[in-house]
Amino acid sequence: MRPLSLRAAAAPAATVPATAPVPAAVAQPGEPPADAVPLSLVGVGKRWRGADEPVLSGVDLKLDIGTATWIGGRNGAGKTTLLRIAAGLIEPDRGRVQAWGYSPRERRANYHRLVAFLPAGDRGLYARLSVRQQLRFWAGMTMLDRATGERLVEDSLRRFDLGELADRRVDRMSMGQRQRVRLAMTFLPEPETVLLDEPLTSLDSEGAALLETAVAALLERGGALLWCSPSGDHPEHEFDRDWLLEGGRLVRASGEAQR
Amino acid sequence: MSELRASLWAFRVVLGRDLRVYLSYRSRLFSQALTSVFSLTLFYYVSRLVHVSGFASPADYFGFVIVGIALVGVLYSCFSVAETVRQELVAGTFERLVLSPFGPVRSVIAMAVFPLLYAFVLAAFTLTLGWLVFGLNLHWSTVPLAVPAMALALLAFLPFGLAFAALTVVMKQGNVGVSWVIALISIVGGLYFPISLLPEWVQTATEFQPFTPATEMLRHLLVDSPQTTSALATIGRVTLFAAVLLPVSIWTLGRAIRESQRRGTIVEY
Numbered sequence: 189m190r191p192l193s194l195r196a197a198a199a200p201a202a203t204v205p206a207t208a209p210v211p212a213a214v215a216q217p218g219e220p221p222a223d224a225v226p227l228s229l230v231g232v233g234k235r236w237r238g239a240d241e242p243v244l245s246g247v248d249l250k251l252d253i254g255t256a257t258w259i260g261g262r263n264g265a266g267k268t269t270l271l272r273i274a275a276g277l278i279e280p281d282r283g284r285v286q287a288w289g290y291s292p293r294e295r296r297a298n299y300h301r302l303v304a305f306l307p308a309g310d311r312g313l314y315a316r317l318s319v320r321q322q323l324r325f326w327a328g329m330t331m332l333d334r335a336t337g338e339r340l341v342e343d344s345l346r347r348f349d350l351g352e353l354a355d356r357r358v359d360r361m362s363m364g365q366r367q368r369v370r371l372a373m374t375f376l377p378e379p380e381t382v383l384l385d386e387p388l389t390s391l392d393s394e395g396a397a398l399l400e401t402a403v404a405a406l407l408e409r410g411g412a413l414l415w416c417s418p419s420g421d422h423p424e425h426e427f428d429r430d431w432l433l434e435g436g437r438l439v440r441a442s443g444e445a446q447r
Numbered sequence: 448m449s450e451l452r453a454s455l456w457a458f459r460v461v462l463g464r465d466l467r468v469y470l471s472y473r474s475r476l477f478s479q480a481l482t483s484v485f486s487l488t489l490f491y492y493v494s495r496l497v498h499v500s501g502f503a504s505p506a507d508y509f510g511f512v513i514v515g516i517a518l519v520g521v522l523y524s525c526f527s528v529a530e531t532v533r534q535e536l537v538a539g540t541f542e543r544l545v546l547s548p549f550g551p552v553r554s555v556i557a558m559a560v561f562p563l564l565y566a567f568v569l570a571a572f573t574l575t576l577g578w579l580v581f582g583l584n585l586h587w588s589t590v591p592l593a594v595p596a597m598a599l600a601l602l603a604f605l606p607f608g609l610a611f612a613a614l615t616v617v618m619k620q621g622n623v624g625v626s627w628v629i630a631l632i633s634i635v636g637g638l639y640f641p642i643s644l645l646p647e648w649v650q651t652a653t654e655f656q657p658f659t660p661a662t663e664m665l666r667h668l669l670v671d672s673p674q675t676t677s678a679l680a681t682i683g684r685v686t687l688f689a690a691v692l693l694p695v696s697i698w699t700l701g702r703a704i705r706e707s708q709r710r711g712t713i714v715e716y
Binding site for chain 2: 234236237269272275276277278279296297298300301304305307309311312313314315316317321324325326327328329330331332333334357373
């Protein structure tokens, strides 16, 4: 597989502002704060019931506009937990999560309009629906109007080269094809912040290239990417920021501590 | 697009999904129609075999029990939302709904719409078949009123399904209690026999649930069964149950989802 370059191409991180107004799609008068960033985690901690040690202990993370960030770590280090918290799927025991000034707790609908999450694995699809039906369903859940939804469904089919599979039922597809459908759903509503948990699972080189293109478009329009995968995956890719999750805290991939 | 229009569209999208999934199992409609045929046949002969006090003729009991059978289907549909939630948890699609702007609470409510509409159609099929094949005496002048009455009854029944859905989100197995709860409702709701046959203290307990008055209301409209209270009082009782229980069940579902997010168990199944 050829290396993916996920560095911002059209708008290098060093030349774009780290913060920006909230995208017009959800901006409302008087809010949110002007220092909105694609994702901000402050002092996030989580301890699972019955565990001696917290899986996350005071994680701070900020994604800047137009940047791709990678978080690695060994199995069970807490990467998926961190992503689930960042996505607003589960709540931290302590700390604060915000994207574009919105909290997943207080303004959940706005948060989820802007932040998309691809969970690890191959779940999250309706087996008896075709690819197109799956995408249309998701467009409805993201509360897009019918015309916009239809346009974005067709865009997604094209973006992930699913045109020929559009009318095939998901339970009759290969794992790699399903992964493309999951990616297509993630990118469908044109989110501003994308969180990917082991996105290369089952993808062939062509699928990986399609993902690279989608990520490049995200960064180009001023979005941000957070990608988690086991440490062994990292040498294949280039990111603007590299972190490792160790002992519940983020450390620079080079070994430098977070703070 | 306004929030309301977007929400209505999302409801329609969920309904469309459920219809497509249902139609993808081609034998299901045939199988359920066959179940109705056999139930009707069974109770047609039971009504001729057993003398039940309070009924002037076997045909009266047949009319009584057919409405009960139709309502059992509706009850199963109300509670099926718990099983649907369980399936969504296992498939990993529930977490998608949690992460959607439409949100999990509205999604679960929307999931209840297709089974309820389907139960409505199946109930109409059962009654029509009873009329055409088994000579069921439908009271045609009030049958159209049974449609809004059924809608009201659904609003009063649905909170129980939502409560079980909430239990499923938290416990992952809330749906296992559905069968015995429906059996219990069948007894205290008077679906198969009049509640006047039950001990007095059980009859008193029926005052505290919507199934008995709703069943009585629908029986009166469909087969002209006598009512124990005035129609207005019955409608008032069912409306009150719906007005109180629906917001409470929606709030409970929201709390259950929130608690699962806090504990991190929303992704478990």
